[in-house]
Amino acid sequence: MSKSDLLIFLLEKIWEKAQQEAERIREEAKVKAKEILEEAKKRAETAKIERETEIRLRIRRRLYREYALKKLELRRYFILEKNKALKELLERAIKIAYDLAEKRDSKYLEALKKLAINAVSRVGSEKVILYCCSEEDKAYLKEVIREISDVVSQRRKVEIIVADKVLNCNGGVIAVSADGRIIYNNTLNARIKRVETELLPALLSKL
Amino acid sequence: MAEVLNREEVSLKVLEEVRRQALKIIEEAQRDAEKIIGEAKKQAEEIARLHLTLDEEELEKAEAEKLEKEVEELRAELSKKLDDFMRKLEENRELIIKELVEAILGLGEES
Numbered sequence: 001m002s003k004s005d006l007l008i009f010l011l012e013k014i015w016e017k018a019q020q021e022a023e024r025i026r027e028e029a030k031v032k033a034k035e036i037l038e039e040a041k042k043r044a045e046t047a048k049i050e051r052e053t054e055i056r057l058r059i060r061r062r063l064y065r066e067y068a069l070k071k072l073e074l075r076r077y078f079i080l081e082k083n084k085a086l087k088e089l090l091e092r093a094i095k096i097a098y099d100l101a102e103k104r105d106s107k108y109l110e111a112l113k114k115l116a117i118n119a120v121s122r123v124g125s126e127k128v129i130l131y132c133c134s135e136e137d138k139a140y141l142k143e144v145i146r147e148i149s150d151v152v153s154q155r156r157k158v159e160i161i162v163a164d165k166v167l168n169c170n171g172g173v174i175a176v177s178a179d180g181r182i183i184y185n186n187t188l189n190a191r192i193k194r195v196e197t198e199l200l201p202a203l204l205s206k207l
Numbered sequence: 208m209a210e211v212l213n214r215e216e217v218s219l220k221v222l223e224e225v226r227r228q229a230l231k232i233i234e235e236a237q238r239d240a241e242k243i244i245g246e247a248k249k250q251a252e253e254i255a256r257l258h259l260t261l262d263e264e265e266l267e268k269a270e271a272e273k274l275e276k277e278v279e280e281l282r283a284e285l286s287k288k289l290d291d292f293m294r295k296l297e298e299n300r301e302l303i304i305k306e307l308v309e310a311i312l313g314l315g316e317e318s
Contacts, residue, residue: 003214007218018228025236026240028240029243032244033247034247036247037251043255044257047259048261051261052261056270059263063271067278071278074278074281075281078289089304089307097311097312100308100312108312114312191313192311195311207296
């Protein structure tokens with residue numbers, strides 16, 4: 001290789017290397033630029049989601065009260081509707097029970113006896129006074145007092161007295177201990193209240 | 208008086224000139240690279256700015272719609288439950304009344 005050939009070779013190499021280096025620098029910059037943009041998009045997307053979540057939460061908190069009240073109102077309305085329907089049946093049942101009591105139906109008389117036994121048993125004292133709702137009930141209970149006494153006495157000894165005074169109510173009895181300290185109200189009115197507070201909710205959940 | 212250069216000196220001069228040109232090309236490439244990256248950074252800032260701009264009114268509307276839908280779903284669910292309840296109540300109407308009458312009169316209870 002002559003000196004001039006060597007010189008040309010060197011010149012070409014320097015030029016070629018410089019071109020390659022310039023190309024590498026530009027390509028690297030393009031790759032880095034792409035990375036910067038991708039990273040920016042990713043970060044922006046995450047930030048957007050975070051900000052959106054934060055705004056949605058803030059909005060939800062503000063709207064929640066309003067909609068929670070709407071939901072509560074709805075639930076209340078449907079419970080009231082169910083109660084209304086059940087109450088209608090209860091009203092019907094009350095009418096039937098009062099009618100039976102008024103007509104002195106055998107079913108009522110059987111019930112009156114049971115109500116008296118139940119009331120006397122609940123009071124639990126040795127001497128119990130029974131108050132009736134009407135003169136008819138009083139007369140009937142006087143007739144069956146022995147029977148009532150026998151049933152209760154199977155469990156414990158008890159003296160039962162039917163009070164002269166009548167209560168003027170719709171049926172059933174009130175049992176009071178002789179010292180007046182224990183009272184058990186087993187009138188139909190009291191039982192209706194118990195049915196309303198105990199049986200109706202049970203029926204409501206059963207249905 | 209013009210300097211008379213010998214062949215080696217000329218070669219060195221040429222080499223030096225080519226080296227200078229080569230460095231210029233590289234510097235130019237570096238400037239281009241800086242420009243490309245600078246441009247990308249500017250675009251990245253713009254992306255961040257655009258993504259952070261959210262239409263709060265639109266979001267509120269969407270949330271309200273979602274909550275309204277929940278209320279409607281609840282209404283439909285409760286309505287269905289009420290219908291079922293009413294149907295069962297109607298089917299068992301006489302039985303329930305009988306049970307209530309017995310409860311009022313104490314007939315179902317033990318003495």
